[in-house]
Amino acid sequence: MRFFKGLLSSLIIIAMFFCAGCSTNKAPAEDLTLKIGVMPAVDSAPIFLAHKKGYFEELGLKVEVQVYTNAMDRQGALQSGALDGAMTDVIALLNNVENGFNIKVTTSTDGVFPFLVKEDISGKTTLTAGMMEVSITNYLSDRCLSEQYTLDKVYINDIPSRLEMISKGTLDLAVIPEPMASQGELNGLTKLIIENTDAYSPDVMVFTQNAIDKKAEALKRFHQAYNKAVDEIAQDDSEARDILIEVLSLKPEIKEKIIMPRYHKARVPSEEYLNGVMDWNEKVLKKKITLKYEDLVEGKFVD
Numbered sequence: 001m002r003f004f005k006g007l008l009s010s011l012i013i014i015a016m017f018f019c020a021g022c023s024t025n026k027a028p029a030e031d032l033t034l035k036i037g038v039m040p041a042v043d044s045a046p047i048f049l050a051h052k053k054g055y056f057e058e059l060g061l062k063v064e065v066q067v068y069t070n071a072m073d074r075q076g077a078l079q080s081g082a083l084d085g086a087m088t089d090v091i092a093l094l095n096n097v098e099n100g101f102n103i104k105v106t107t108s109t110d111g112v113f114p115f116l117v118k119e120d121i122s123g124k125t126t127l128t129a130g131m132m133e134v135s136i137t138n139y140l141s142d143r144c145l146s147e148q149y150t151l152d153k154v155y156i157n158d159i160p161s162r163l164e165m166i167s168k169g170t171l172d173l174a175v176i177p178e179p180m181a182s183q184g185e186l187n188g189l190t191k192l193i194i195e196n197t198d199a200y201s202p203d204v205m206v207f208t209q210n211a212i213d214k215k216a217e218a219l220k221r222f223h224q225a226y227n228k229a230v231d232e233i234a235q236d237d238s239e240a241r242d243i244l245i246e247v248l249s250l251k252p253e254i255k256e257k258i259i260m261p262r263y264h265k266a267r268v269p270s271e272e273y274l275n276g277v278m279d280w281n282e283k284v285l286k287k288k289i290t291l292k293y294e295d296l297v298e299g300k301f302v303d
Contacts (some may be wrong), residue, residue, distance in 0.1 A: 005144060034211070035064045037074045037086035040159065040248045041177040042260055043109035043203050044087065045240040046229035049249050052261075053232075055225035061218055066120040067247065070158045071132060073172075078103070078208070084215060085207035089136035090269065090277045094241055094289050097216055097296055104298040107223060107266035110215045111203040112178040112259045115192040116185070118164050121173060124152040130162040130174035136202040137175040139280055144194050179244050182257040193259070200269040201261070223301045225264040230263045268299045 026068045038044040049055055056063045066083070068074035071092070078086045079101060087109060088096075090230060096103060113136070121127060126149060131137035133155040145151060154171060156162045162174040163184050173192070176184060196202075203290050207219060233240045271293040278289045 021090055030217045031215050032060055032221070033064075034084045034215065034218050034222055035066070035082065036205075037066045037068050037083045039071065039074070039087050039177065040069055040180055041068055041087070041111050041203070042179055042244065042258065043111045043177075043201070044247075045237075045244055045260075046109075046226050046233060046263060048243045049232065049240050050225040050229040052243055053229075055228050056185050056222070059221040059225055061221045063222065063223065069160055071135065073155045078206075081208075081210075082143055082210075084211035085205060085219075086123075087203060089139075089202050090274065091134055091136050091139055091202070091281060091285075093204060094274075094278060094281055094291065094298060095134050095285075095287060097291055098287070098289050103206040104108060104209065104212060105204045105268055105296060106207055106212075106219060107205045107226070108200050108264065109203045109205055110201045110261040110263045110271050111262050112181075113137070113175050113194050113196070114178065114181040114259065115144075115173045115194060115295055116163070116176045116181055116189045117173045117192060118166055118169055118189055119172075120170070121149075124149065124172065126152060127172040128152045128170075130154050130156045130165055130171040132157055134285065139202065139277065140175055140194055140196075141282060142280070163187075163246050167209045178260075179248065179250060179254060179258040182254040182259070185257060186254050193247055198273060200267075200273050204269065215301075219301050223303075227265045227303070228288045230265050233260075233263050233294075266302045268297045268302055 038047060051063060051065055077083045093105060129141050130152050131141055131153060141151060159176060159180055162176060165171045166174050166189060167187065181191050212219065237260050241258055245252055245255060256286050274293060274296060282288050
């Protein structure tokens with residue numbers, strides 16, 4: 001009898017150790033937090049709307065959104081690991097990945113890029129144009145103006161600095177994203193519209209490979225909330241305009257001046273489109289891109 005009692009006690013102890021081992025070997029809970037950087041552009045409206053209306057929270061996701069007016073500051077935060085993802089453009093994407101920074105597009109975003117001018121430029125043949133060098137502003141300037149004008153390019157990363165230089169007459173024009181362009185228009189500048197006939201916007205949302213690997217569920221839910229906001233804006237963009245003004249501290253008078261794009265649900269740019277941008281990169285920036293489509297794009301978060 002004593003033998004059986006001892007055996008039973010031993011079995012209980014073994015079971016307790018086994019259960020304890022099971023509890024300590026549980027897989028850690030999925031990380032449902034994201035830190036992202038965006039630019040003061042209409043592209044950000046679905047993200048701002050999803051954040052303010054709680055669409056991320058509804059999906060159990062905690063998203064921290066940081067606005068950058070200087071693309072180099074945003075880039076530095078992304079490369080240092082302070083951000084999981086950021087809004088950028090396809091030119092910056094190509095050059096970053098070519099230089100060894102492992103990021104990928106998870107969705108295109110939708111932007112509007114007017115030129116701002118202080119004086120009439122119709123009689124000029126040479127223009128002093130403000131832009132970023134490794135940026136879609138450079139790409140769009142070439143694409144829309146190079147056949148008609150000789151461009152004297154001035155590279156200025158900071159958007160407010162570009163606006164100030166146009167206002168002072170130091171620049172003939174600059175590519176300024178909406179809604180900052182409408183803020184400049186309110187201050188007396190003239191907004192010239194660039195028609196983008198591409199099937200895709202040049203702006204994209206990228207995430208680091210580390211975030212793609214370790215926060216896949218968070219990224220999936222992020223794109224779901226983004227799509228919900230896009231659907232809402234398609235019905236009525238009034239609240240999105242208000243949010244842009246509020247978050248970016250713009251003047252309410254520009255609300256109806258803002259040119260809003262047609263927002264698309266999460267989608268990745270085509271291989272043909274990216275190949276075209278690579279060709280421009282090689283011709284203008286003199287930088288050969290040797291990447292494949294799959295090096296640049298992660299499409300698993302797109303429905």
